[in-house]
Amino acid sequence: MNINTILVMTSLLFVTFNSFAHHVLGRPSYSLGEDSNTPPSMQVETQIGEYYVTYMAFPAFPKPGDSGRVNLYASRIDNGLPFNGKVRFKVRDDSFFSSKEEILGVQNIDDGVYRQGFVFKDAGDYIVTAEFESNGEPYVIDFPLRIGEPFPIGPIGLTIFVISLLLLFVNITQRKRLAHVKASQHHQKDSNEQSAGYKP
Amino acid sequence: MVHPGLSAGWVLVVLVSMILLSVWLMRSVPVATRSVNLPVISIFNLPFVGKIIQRIISRPAVITMLRIFAAATFLLVIAAGLFGTQVAERNIATTLTWTLWWSGVVISVFFVGSAWCAICPWDAIATWLVRRRLWKKGSAISSFNIRVPKVIRNIWPALIMFVVLTWLELGYGVTTSPYATALLALLIVVLATISLAVYERKAFCRYFCAVGRTLGAYGGIAPIALRPIDNAVCANCKTLECYNGSNDIEPCPTHLVMGSLKQNTYCTSCGACTQSCPYQNINWQIRNIGDEITYSARPHWDESWFILGLLSLTMFHGFTMMPYWEDWMRQLAYMIGDSGRILTSFSIGMAVAMFIPVLLYSACITWLQYITGKQENWRRIFSAMALSILPLAFAYHIAHNLSHLVRESQGFISVVFNPFGTNTLPLSTHEIHMRHLNPVVDNNIVFALQAILILFGFWMALKILRYRLPQISTSGKPESRLAFMPMLVFISLMSIINLWLLMQPMIMRM
Numbered sequence: 109m110n111i112n113t114i115l116v117m118t119s120l121l122f123v124t125f126n127s128f129a130h131h132v133l134g135r136p137s138y139s140l141g142e143d144s145n146t147p148p149s150m151q152v153e154t155q156i157g158e159y160y161v162t163y164m165a166f167p168a169f170p171k172p173g174d175s176g177r178v179n180l181y182a183s184r185i186d187n188g189l190p191f192n193g194k195v196r197f198k199v200r201d202d203s204f205f206s207s208k209e210e211i212l213g214v215q216n217i218d219d220g221v222y223r224q225g226f227v228f229k230d231a232g233d234y235i236v237t238a239e240f241e242s243n244g245e246p247y248v249i250d251f252p253l254r255i256g257e258p259f260p261i262g263p264i265g266l267t268i269f270v271i272s273l274l275l276l277f278v279n280i281t282q283r284k285r286l287a288h289v290k291a292s293q294h295h296q297k298d299s300n301e302q303s304a305g306y307k308p
Numbered sequence: 309m310v311h312p313g314l315s316a317g318w319v320l321v322v323l324v325s326m327i328l329l330s331v332w333l334m335r336s337v338p339v340a341t342r343s344v345n346l347p348v349i350s351i352f353n354l355p356f357v358g359k360i361i362q363r364i365i366s367r368p369a370v371i372t373m374l375r376i377f378a379a380a381t382f383l384l385v386i387a388a389g390l391f392g393t394q395v396a397e398r399n400i401a402t403t404l405t406w407t408l409w410w411s412g413v414v415i416s417v418f419f420v421g422s423a424w425c426a427i428c429p430w431d432a433i434a435t436w437l438v439r440r441r442l443w444k445k446g447s448a449i450s451s452f453n454i455r456v457p458k459v460i461r462n463i464w465p466a467l468i469m470f471v472v473l474t475w476l477e478l479g480y481g482v483t484t485s486p487y488a489t490a491l492l493a494l495l496i497v498v499l500a501t502i503s504l505a506v507y508e509r510k511a512f513c514r515y516f517c518a519v520g521r522t523l524g525a526y527g528g529i530a531p532i533a534l535r536p537i538d539n540a541v542c543a544n545c546k547t548l549e550c551y552n553g554s555n556d557i558e559p560c561p562t563h564l565v566m567g568s569l570k571q572n573t574y575c576t577s578c579g580a581c582t583q584s585c586p587y588q589n590i591n592w593q594i595r596n597i598g599d600e601i602t603y604s605a606r607p608h609w610d611e612s613w614f615i616l617g618l619l620s621l622t623m624f625h626g627f628t629m630m631p632y633w634e635d636w637m638r639q640l641a642y643m644i645g646d647s648g649r650i651l652t653s654f655s656i657g658m659a660v661a662m663f664i665p666v667l668l669y670s671a672c673i674t675w676l677q678y679i680t681g682k683q684e685n686w687r688r689i690f691s692a693m694a695l696s697i698l699p700l701a702f703a704y705h706i707a708h709n710l711s712h713l714v715r716e717s718q719g720f721i722s723v724v725f726n727p728f729g730t731n732t733l734p735l736s737t738h739e740i741h742m743r744h745l746n747p748v749v750d751n752n753i754v755f756a757l758q759a760i761l762i763l764f765g766f767w768m769a770l771k772i773l774r775y776r777l778p779q780i781s782t783s784g785k786p787e788s789r790l791a792f793m794p795m796l797v798f799i800s801l802m803s804i805i806n807l808w809l810l811m812q813p814m815i816m817r818m
Binding site: 257 | 386390391394395437438449451490498501734
């Protein structure tokens with residue numbers, strides 16, 4: 109899938125802190141703060157080594173051509189201080205058949221948040237990855253992102269096509285077999301009658 | 309949202325009771341044989357409601373109406389999944405399928421056995437498409453009616469399908485995606501239709517359907533089943549309409565002969581036998597819970613693996629909902645360089661989680677074989693003893709699903725009125741907390757039920773063990789009470805793990 113059209117939108121500051129390298133299980137949840145008028149976001153919260161990490165995407169259901177943003181927050185569990193460093197954001201197709209990957213951008217911290225903008229031209233399933241290094245340890249966080257609505261007609265069409273084809277095949281085959289059996293029986297009956305009538 | 313686990317008080321009660329039951333088992337005289345004249349009550353003989361139930365069950369139109377309703381709901385689920393909002397908690401596809409149905413269908417076995425199979429929309433839609441009849445017997449030429457190949461004429465395919473479903477549910481996250489839920493539903497309809505168009509009778513129900521076989525396995529514990537009223541009538545029957553069908557009614561979809569039916573494993577409760585029997589000799593009967601699995605069920609190699617699979621996978625469900633699980637998966641993913649949805653790490657974790665109970669069970673069976681002087685076939689002991697672990701899987705499955713049902717089903721009414729979730733937003737933090745604070749059923753009631761269920765599973769397992777263990781010995785009784793030890797250790801260990809799992813705070817889907 110083509111992801112060349114991803115545009116980098118934001119950039120920022122940085123400093124450093126220690127952490128472990130880990131991955132985030134890609135199970136998103138959708139949320140909406142009751143006192144917020146921002147569009148619904150998709151977010152993953154997780155504990156990584158000595159940090160709490162929150163990863164959010166706005167809007168929760170971006171469409172092709174829409175501007176969106178990924179926010180990454182990382183703060184120490186022990187004292188709540190934010191991670192301060194450089195974070196590299198990348199994106200790739202979430203598909204078994206594609207390993208194409210592109211860099212979205214490298215961001216520095218801005219008011220405790222790493223912000224990365226994006227615009228996707230094509231609908232599809234993507235994995236956005238945030239990477240940083242601390243004390244020589246690579247740090248990788250993956251985040252699934254769906255762009256656009258999944259195509260609804262395809263599955264129904266495919267189901268109807270498969271079932272229709274199957275039923276048609278079974279019916280035609282069975283009717284042919286039945287006709288063949290009837291013809292054989294008829295032929296057998298004629299042969300028997302002829303045999304019975306034949307007197308040498 | 310993280311929900312609290314079972315309180316320490318209940319755990320203590322269960323543990324003490326388990327110790328007392330274990331002492332009872334070790335001190336009691338093993339039951340060698342027992343005449344299988346188990347007490348049953350015919351539902352049709354119940355005062356007031358008996359006749360009404362009889363009329364309902366013996367009319368194909370009633371079952372058909374229920375099937376139409378189930379199929380219509382199923383089509384709504386597919387439409388909502390494909391065209392509705394992708395916010396899982398606002399779409400009927402995910403809420404009805406995973407929160408209500410998937411959680412409730414196992415609980416329903418406790419009350420109505422495998423009745424779900426009678427109105428199953430997968431089978432209903434496949435049957436209507438292939439047979440081209442809403443009810444009554446379909447056309448003979450609508451299917452190839454090929455006999456299922458011997459190599460898959462068992463429930464290994466159903467076990468594999470159950471593993472795949474669990475992987476999709478917990479690994480791929482199909483439960484949080486209405487679209488994926490709809491795709492899965494469509495896929496199963498296609499599989500059921502192919503099976504019906506190619507193989508004789510309902511091979512999908514008998515050999516391939518993970519849900520049907522799960523309900524069938526648990527059906528051995530259920531207090532209700534279709535059985536002959538008078539066995540003598542069946543013994544003298546020469547026409548076997550239940551097996552062969554009648555002019556109007558389909559034969560038994562899973563090749564059962566009611567006169568010789570001893571266990572519910574393959575009964576789909578379709579009621580064809582009640583409708584086709586010329587003597588009206590088949591009806592629903594109420595019996596003691598667990599009598600069938602204890603006394604009359606026959607152990608089979610494939611079914612014993614299915615039972616073991618049920619135990620492993622239900623426990624695995626519990627593990628994946630613990631806060632530790634994601635941390636383990638992250639560490640594993642880091643070790644092997646997995647990324648993205650970390651499905652490789654999940655698959656490894658799932659395989660290990662499934663393998664451990666199998667390994668422990670096999671070790672206990674080997675120990676038991678050693679105690680019995682290696683006179684018995686390992687495979688035979690393996691199959692026979694698996695019956696005793698079925699209640700453990702059943703009890704934990706219900707206890708676990710109870711959490712889902714009670715804690716996640718809130719707000720379902722609003723989804724019923726807006727099944728596609730049109731113009732809805734994701735749950736706000738306020739809504740999540742309000743749901744958490746106001747559960748459908750009080751947490752203490754849920755805890756009490758869960759504790760009772762685990763204790764019930766343990767007691768039932770010991771009861772089956774007490775009856776089944778002497779049967780594996782050629783002498784008809786175990787050589788010593790020591791023979792109880794291996795399975796007692798396994799049953800206790802699994803029950804304690806199940807109890808521990810219920811004690812843990814659990815991350816629910818919403």
